[in-house]
Amino acid sequence: MRLFIILYALCLTFVSVYSTSLPPKCASVRVRKEISSISSTEWELMKSALRKMHDDGHFNRISKLHVDNFATIHGGPNFLPIHRVLTADFENAARKYYPDFVLPYWDAAKDFQNPANSLVFTLPYTGGNGNPQNQNCISGGLQAGWNMTYPNNRCLTRIFNGPNNNINSWYSPEFMTSLLQTHKQYDDFRSNLEFTLHGAVHLGISGDMTSMASPNDFAFMLHHANIDRYWWKWQNIIPENMMSYNGRNAKATSNVTLDDTLEGYPQYKARDVMALGYGDMCFTYDDVTPSSNTNQNNNQSSTSGSSSSDNDQAVDGLKSLDVSSLKRFFPGLANGKKNPNLFDMNIVRYKISVNKLITITKTTKVTTHKGKPRKCYKKQLSKRQSNDGGDDSSNDPTDNSSSQQGTKLLPVPQMPPDHWIEMHGYDKNQVTSIVNNGIQLVQTLNAQGYISPYLQ
Numbered sequence: 001m002r003l004f005i006i007l008y009a010l011c012l013t014f015v016s017v018y019s020t021s022l023p024p025k026c027a028s029v030r031v032r033k034e035i036s037s038i039s040s041t042e043w044e045l046m047k048s049a050l051r052k053m054h055d056d057g058h059f060n061r062i063s064k065l066h067v068d069n070f071a072t073i074h075g076g077p078n079f080l081p082i083h084r085v086l087t088a089d090f091e092n093a094a095r096k097y098y099p100d101f102v103l104p105y106w107d108a109a110k111d112f113q114n115p116a117n118s119l120v121f122t123l124p125y126t127g128g129n130g131n132p133q134n135q136n137c138i139s140g141g142l143q144a145g146w147n148m149t150y151p152n153n154r155c156l157t158r159i160f161n162g163p164n165n166n167i168n169s170w171y172s173p174e175f176m177t178s179l180l181q182t183h184k185q186y187d188d189f190r191s192n193l194e195f196t197l198h199g200a201v202h203l204g205i206s207g208d209m210t211s212m213a214s215p216n217d218f219a220f221m222l223h224h225a226n227i228d229r230y231w232w233k234w235q236n237i238i239p240e241n242m243m244s245y246n247g248r249n250a251k252a253t254s255n256v257t258l259d260d261t262l263e264g265y266p267q268y269k270a271r272d273v274m275a276l277g278y279g280d281m282c283f284t285y286d287d288v289t290p291s292s293n294t295n296q297n298n299n300q301s302s303t304s305g306s307s308s309s310d311n312d313q314a315v316d317g318l319k320s321l322d323v324s325s326l327k328r329f330f331p332g333l334a335n336g337k338k339n340p341n342l343f344d345m346n347i348v349r350y351k352i353s354v355n356k357l358i359t360i361t362k363t364t365k366v367t368t369h370k371g372k373p374r375k376c377y378k379k380q381l382s383k384r385q386s387n388d389g390g391d392d393s394s395n396d397p398t399d400n401s402s403s404q405q406g407t408k409l410l411p412v413p414q415m416p417p418d419h420w421i422e423m424h425g426y427d428k429n430q431v432t433s434i435v436n437n438g439i440q441l442v443q444t445l446n447a448q449g450y451i452s453p454y455l456q
């Protein structure tokens, strides 16, 4: 009993110290959902709000802010807080046109095997690749036909980085789970997130997405809401992570502090945006469970779309790894921890997304820029459908994952190209070492016979 009282007193002390360093608590907290969980009616309302935002110059404004500060907001600790504020700025602007607008996020890792086949790239959402015969302009989806005016007059472009309108495979939910479990220092977590999935999604879509004006593409916002979700998950793993902030920003001469003003948003210090549910950061994510010590909005659990059991189904396979691999890549699993924020393997969400994709592709005539049906779409879809009992004998040369003795292997992550590293001023050795760690994870999982439930 005495121990309990001491622990309770310690906890109260922590909460009071912690609360004094935060802006006021939000009166209400919006829940950002994965894009496959948004109803078609809601998405239609969002689309008309986005069009009005474009017409009134908000895409231009945010792209310009990103370009003007590009050199100092990437490759350092401020990457995560500033991009969090960018998504909040965008969301707040959209809410002036549609008051119920809440920015969806795109759980891109679940689409890692064949990203071009994601629901996000279907016509009802953001459309697909650009047309090389028409200056790589997109020909369908939310922003088709939009006249982009920043930094110059033109269409929105995409140049998928794989062959035949495909995107090279990127990082799996297994990798993202490992990322959440293996980094104790904030800036270590930040650099691993920035140099892996963050970069791979930008590079995979390319066109505007690999330019400094990447916020021109709405996929940027879906993607950065997802990157922010990972940070929020990490912040809620243990109380110490919540206000954790260290390292040195690009072009800075001293280390960061929570009292640093954020580039592009001088009204905020880093500490003002660390905790979601406080100050102007009045949003959260449907699959992040608030750590009890954060004194968060208690209503979140009722709207949360995920639980540890959603992860459990997919996590079981990882438990069969040998002990040293588990300890290296999945220390949370090795310790038997149940905190759902340690995992990013929501198989339920994955199935919803695939089912929605099948429905959309059946009812929407997917066409190329020349008006012909997109062969790759049909092939990919039939592969997915064949998983429900059909014969999957297709041998798609554009499929980055390899097959051995009938078992699909996780695709090996790719090094980002030098131009990407130089454009951001990243340290190439650091990027190489981080991506190599991802390669070693994939090689370990494949060598030990692990079969991902996300592979088709």
Ligand SMILES: [Cu+2]
Pocket: 066, 074, 083
């Ligand atoms: Cu950026």
